[in-house]
Amino acid sequence: MKPKLAQWKELLAARHQKENDEEKEEEKPDGRPVTDVPYADVWREYGAKPYWFDGDYCLIRETVYPLDYQHGRYRLGALYEVHERWQEAPFSHPLSCRGFAVRDLFFFDTETMGLSSGAGNIMFLLGHARVLGDRIVVRQHVLPHPGAEAALYQSFLSDVDYTTLVTYNGKAFDWPRLKTRHALVRNMVPKLPAFGHFDLYHAARRLWKDKLDSLRLSEVERHILHVERGDDVPGFLAPMMYKEFLQTPHPDRLMPVLRHNERDVLSLIALYIHLSVQLLEADRLADPKELLAAARWFEAIGETAAARGVYEEASGKGAKEAQAAKWQLSLLYRKEKRYEEAALLWRDLLIHGNGYWKAKAGLELAKVYEHYFRDAAEAHRYAVMAYEAWRSLARMSRQHREKEEAEWRRRLARLERKKNG
Template structure:
């Protein structure tokens, strides 16, 4: 209780101090006076200044980082090299910043009172970072009390002149909630800009959903980016800490949340760097799972030439992912009607276990029936694939009558075609 009583004593003193003592703060914040801001001096010592608008205020904190600042595995300045490489990349991709200037990307994260999008769940902190020449500027707009949203969004939107958001699950969470809150005050503040959007959550999910138990940003930081946070507050405590701050609005009560948000924003920068490298250097990745996932992603977005090269590299290894890489590459060859190359991969896969004997044997049976026109080989591969299927069905005890009929129908058709006169 003693610290809490001490903070209230400071609050009462701040509310009753003479207006004349507020001159310095008025110079910094326009309309806002020291008497309007509880613990104004403590905020100033934390690098936080008030932003006044429409008879109320929000609080703004700015932190500047040099480009050689290391956050986990990367220097922040590595973004410049990634940006340059995207401009020269031989393929396009949804994560590519080709055509954007470095300063166009806007790394954005929020803190809210809850996960739902209801009107009662205010966003009390809007944090973002941008590159400005030889530094990174992190700026945070903080809501000192729920009635100050007009000042908060006027401050935020007056500061935002970027063209592309970079978030973590921002498409589903941060930006829709910001739009909901903005709608309540839209007649008094600037319009929301029309942003492009890089949502890094979806990229992380494509690459690491089979590797990580959770894809929360904290887990990606720990296991992928090498970020170690000391004395950090867990994100789920932020709403409770904000509630406590509203009762006693001392900076000490909420600064840990601001520092947490600041680290989140920096993590977005290094996560974008790392994901970009995963794609730009996919041929050289040492983790076969990541290499296979990168190749699949390239194929999904239509970059089959780039995907083919990565599949070829991944298929040359000995890990189990090499079998899947060969399989995916064979399907690409089949789509391009390169049946000789596809068949060579399928024959390799025949030796990789019962499952692949079934999958590859069936594709070989189809190819020899319809493309190579060799019914004897088609029947031989179909029979081998059928036996492999039966073995798997017995092991799993999930044999389906419909599947059984399809296999037998294929074999019977091939046998009839083989025995047809003139064949």
């Protein structure tokens, strides 16, 4: 019996030591065991642990994905490929990650209690994803109750570099609300860093505002990224589900929202990959609308060479966008004093375009023949053609445009005198 009793004592001592070790893993800074995290064991099963700060806590949940994880039409590891291509791109762009490492990019999305920036609309979930070596890590900072914001922002700001955030409408939504909430605890947590990041909403609007009826992330996912959410909860239900969680703080009440947010940040990675491919291969886009939109974006940021190449490609498409592309390309040529090439495009629009393009192209031909080619007769001929197209449009619109009419008549009279003088 004595040997057996000694063996049992050893087993009990080992078990007691193990329990002590597990308890110490989740202690508050003052050494007191964690006893006031409701359903802590369930949170642990979902990959979430408490983060203690200033006598309170938030929850941090971490999920890991392999690089070959397929989200819609892209492997998430393709981020490495577009990152390498951006380093060698012959143009600069607001979405370029040149100079950054892949691990520097933080794909960030929030869940809030409301759309306004009022003091009552707290941010209860801050989620972000990073590509770290051979894996994608999604980390979510959860506010367990409204009084724990100091712990929430301490945990988040000690982990994230805001200068390289990738968001969807973060400039107008997430960032202003984050500033509002941070202001309430700013004396207790780190300062907000200087703001600067990639906002994919503005990129989507640039490329697809004429293609999609709605630019909500869910619509971009469905129509562009081919992401199917399945049983995912809609985002507008998140505030209601959080309120229910506050009443009964069981993790199962909030996990659908965490999974929704998790998919959002994965979609940001896939969307950044797709937008990068769209821009890096802009002259090979099949959709004329996307071709024209990409060219206009390049032109707007001063990347004239890139814009010219895409306009040239778009102008060869058999679609109505081809006429707009020819027009934009002609204006680039005019700016570069390549008048002969611009005139070729204007003549094409005058012959093959509708009334709108005939009026615009004819007017430009009248100007270039008067001031550059010094041929008043041709200038007068083109002005007459443009004027007739303009009058036809004015009659159809049933608007009396006395000022424009007077300008056309003065131009025609001046060219008539030059032609005969």
